[in-house]
Amino acid sequence: MIQVTRKDSKESLESLVRRFSRKVQQSGVIATAKQHQYFEKPTSKRERRLKAIIRRDRKNVKLKKIKLGQ
Numbered sequence: 001m002i003q004v005t006r007k008d009s010k011e012s013l014e015s016l017v018r019r020f021s022r023k024v025q026q027s028g029v030i031a032t033a034k035q036h037q038y039f040e041k042p043t044s045k046r047e048r049r050l051k052a053i054i055r056r057d058r059k060n061v062k063l064k065k066i067k068l069g070q
Contacts, residue, residue, distance in 0.1 A: 003023075
C-alpha cells in the first residue's frame with residue numbers, strides 16, 4: 001500500500017502532485033492494473049515469463065563478457 005504524507009507548509013501543489021505520482025509509479029500499482037486490464041491465457045503468461053528469463057540470462061552473459069574483457 002502507498003503511504004503518502006500530507007502537504008508540507010511550504011510545499012507547492014505541483015511538487016505535491018509530482019511526489020504523489022512518483023510514489024504511485026514506484027509502488028507498481030498502475031503497472032499491475034494495466035497488466036490485469038485484459039485476460040491473458042495461461043500459456044501466453046508462461047511464454048512471456050520464459051522470454052523474460054531468456055532475456056535476463058542473455059543480458060547477464062553479455063555483462064560478464066564485458067567485465068571479463070573478452
